[in-house]
Amino acid sequence: MTGYRLDYLEQLETESIHIFREIAAxxxxxxxxxxxxxxxxxxxxLAVKAFAPGKIPFPLVHVDTGHNFPEALAFRDLFSAKVNASLIVRKVEDTIKQKNLTEPKGKFASRNWLQTYTLLDTIEEFKFDACIGGGRRDEEKARAKERIFSVRDEFGQWNPKLQRPEIWNIYNGRIHKGENVRVFPISNWTELDIWNYIRKEKIDLPSIYFSHERDVIEHEGQLVAVSGFINMDENDIVSKRKVRYRTVGDMTCTAAVESNASSLDEVINEIIATRISERGETRIDDKVTEAAMEDRKKNGYF
Amino acid sequence: MDLLRFITAGSVDDGKSTLIGRLLYDSKNILTDQLEQLEKQSKNKETGGIDLALLTDGLRAEREQGITIDVAYRYFSTPNRKFIIADAPGHVQYTRNMITGASNASLVIILVDARQGVVEQTRRHSIIASLLKIPHVVVAINKMDLVDYSRDVFNDIVIDYAAMARQLNLEDIAYIPMSALLGDNIVDRSEKMDWFEGKPLLQFLEEIETDNDINHTDSRFQVQLVIRPQTEELHDYRGYAGKVISGIYKKGDVVKILPSGIESSISKLEIAGQEVEEVFAPQSVVIQLKDDIDISRGDTIVKAGENIKVGNELQTLLCWMDEKPLHSGNKYYLQHNSRLVRAVVKSIEYKLDVNTLQQLPVEGPVKLNEVVRATIKTASPLVFDSFAEISANGSAILIDETSNSTVAAVLFQ
Known part of the structure; x- marks a missing residue:
């Protein structure tokens, strides 16, 4: 039966497209x-591929913490227009004002926790019954146990002990009023799979994924970009370094890595050579407690 | 490079977590920060050295109780293959989890403790592997270091297992003696067992032939959704999006739509918006037909002349997965790939003992983790195959109408 076989990226792609179509249906x-x-x-x-030649039958939603990299925001607007998708933006800043929330304090005061409030409000506002996310099971221990269709209660909470069995490729998306489902079509992809796919498909990325010069401070071995969102003190030494980012999160909680990699091939080579996992290297927020992610997921974080 | 999905079946006592940890560790798939965390935790437990089993321990709730709640997925790759491991707990009440993990696996590693040999749990795991038709079985005879790497111990277990496997119709079986703790026959060939002529585990997993696992003979396609852009340039476009469940479809093929029975032919095939001449399982595709026919989600398209079952009274094997028991006469939704229909469990014929394969009389309701033979009646007809013939078109789930939970795995007989 030679000739009728898919390589691993084609297998992952076909599975993700299948999931996208189940969501839409x-x-x-x-x-x-x-x-x-x-x-x-x-x-x-992948969504564009799943529904071609039709349009993506759902909007893109961005929860804007106000602490984003400007490059990522500019890319977001261009990209959503290019794929002809509608874009909804909701700001954490507005939630803080409306709900009189207390901003977190500290050196790298992160609005990551507050994002959850804005997300849940947005779900409520538009009555979304399924939210599609880019979570991958290789990222972290709590994710490794999550289903592709993950049912959340009206508070957005995940209950790892009451997950539905997910058998064969049959996805049960039935829910009660008020509940919603978080769906993760790229659950089975690893970081390297994503990069290899981006290279194969020639997908455009924001510039911060590639080497560039930036003012940074060093904090506990991690490089943090100098921005108006972090509280510097007299011990901080600002230096200009050649860096790139492995993930795009808030400027307060995403660390850069030193790198000269300016092309996809170079980035991928560096990732293969790196022996530190993506979250460990670049997420400042996961280091707080060992079970940080588990707690946040239970509270309705993505 | 292709992809192999496998499941590991065994309990903590068999060294399952250590085996997975060893595969990840020795194939250099453990990263520095994960290793640091591991060292920290290993010290916490005062076990000395690195406890590889901790690598696969997931949630805090589990660590506190020292148990594994659910199926976890692990990823690793070598230059030759990408692997997805479904790590399912082997404890007695978790038949449900093994079925969840095994349903997408093309290989199962069944762990046997060399000191214990084939025990009830080995039997149960093998029976589930056989029920779910997992194509390839590796019997990992572990803890060989504790039996002095004895060839006789290994041979005796192989003889025992082979006798059982014959009753279960398990076909492609490999036996590998190993010590996951010390790394014998995991990545490298064990020097202490030079009498063993087979491959070490990782090499076996890298090289096993899986091309024939997918059926490319019988054409099965079910519509997931209808794509109708309704734009000016695509005014009349009507495409049926779905996954090729099995077989191959070519442009021009004469096809039959089921359950209606109407015939047409394929006018165009697309993958991600690109036109192609043929498509095959398991590709996600769009099919366009020559004629305008009323087709909706859940309808099946097969090549004309295919032998496929259409009916609304189904003989099934049900693996019950919910705390809420099944009573004969209960109503559910049945989901067969993308087709959702109302269903009633009309009668329950017998219970299958997953430790012995004995057929037992059914007394009272069917409980979590029990497997029964049952007759299901659906409100509208299904287009299906027996699980034994085309598993991807012979399987379904039952959904509780009130809780929306997935309560059973259904295998059509």
């Missing part, structure tokens, strides 16, 4: 949570 008001990062860009690319 099973839900009335899905939305794709778009961050401007490489995973959500890949998600949109």
């Amino acid at each position: 099973q839900f009335e008001r899905p939305a794709l949570l778009f961050s401007g990062g490489k995973d959500s860009i890949t998600l949109v690319h």
Whole structure:
């Protein structure tokens, strides 16, 4: 039966397209949570393929913390226009004002926690019944156990002990009023799979994924970009370094890596050579507690 | 490079977590920060050295209780293959999890403790592997270091297992003696077992032939959704999006739409918006037909002349997966790939003992983790095959109408 076989990227792609089509068919008001990062860009690319020659039948939603990289925001606007998708932006800043929330304090005061409030409000506002995210099971221990269709209660909470069995490729998206489903079409992709796919498909990425010069401070071995969002003190030494980002999150909680890699091939070679996992290297927020992610997921974080 | 999905079946006592940890560790798929965390935790437990089993321990809730709740997925790759491991707990009440993990696997590693040999749990895991028709079986005879790497111990277990496997119709079986703890026959050939002529585990997993696991003979396609852009330039476009479940479709093929039975032919095939001449399982594709026919989600398109079952009274094997028991006469939704229909469990014929394969009389309701033979009646007809013939078109789930939970795995007989 030679000739009728798929390589691993084609297998992953075909599985993700199948999942996207199930979402569109099973839900009335899905939305794709778009961050401007490489995973959500890949998600949109797959969605375009799933519904071609039609349009993506759901909007892209961006929860804007106000702490984003300007490059990522500019890319978001261009990209959503290019794929002819509608874009909804909701700002954490507005939620803070409306709900009188307390901003977190500290050196790298992150609005990551507050994002959850804005997300849940946005789900409520548009009555979204399915939110599509770029979570991957290789990212982290809690994700490794999550289903592709992950049912959340009206508070957005995940209950790892009460997950539905997910058997064969049959996805059960039935929910009660008020509940919603988080769907992860790229669950089975690893970081390297994403990069190899981006190279194969020639997908455009925001410039911060490639080597550039930036003012940074060094904090506990991690490089943090100098921006108006972090609180510097007299011990901080600002230096100009050649860096790139492996993930795109908030400027307060995403660390850069020193790198000269300015092309996709170079980035991929560096990733293969790196022996530090993506979250460990670049996410300042996951280091807080060992079970940080598990807690945040239970509270409705993506 | 292709992709192999496998499941590991065994309990903590068999060294399952250590085996997975060893595969990840020795194939250099553990990253520095994960290793650091591991060292920290290993010290916490005062076990000395690195406890590889901790690599696969997931949630805090589990660590506190020292158990594994659910199926976890692990990823690693070598230059030759990408692997996805479904790591399912082997404990007695978790038949449900093994079925979840095994349903997409093309290979199962069944762990046997060399000191214990074939035990009830080995039997149960093998029976589930056989029920779910997992194409390839590796019997990992572990903890050989504790039996002095004895060839006789290994041979005795192979004889025992082979006898059982014959009753279960398990076909492609490999036996590998190993010590996951010490790394014997995992990545490198064990020097202490030079009498063993087979491949070490990782090499076996890299080289096993899986081309014939997918059926490319019988054409099965079910519509997931209808794509109708309704734009000016694509005014009359009507494409049927779905996954090729099995077989091959070519442009021009004469096809039959089921359950209606109407015939037409394929006018165009597309993958991700690009026109192609043929498509095959498991590709996600769009099919366009020559004639305008009323087709919707859940309808099946097969090549004319295919032998496929159409009916609404189904003989099934049900693996019950919910705390809420099944009573004969209960109503559910049945989801067969993308087709959702109302269904009633009309009668329950017998219970299958997953430790012995004995058929037992059904007394009272069917409980979590029990497997029964049952007759299901659906409100509208299904287009299906027996699980034994085309598993991807012979399987379904039952959904509780009130809780929306997935309560059973259904295998059509």
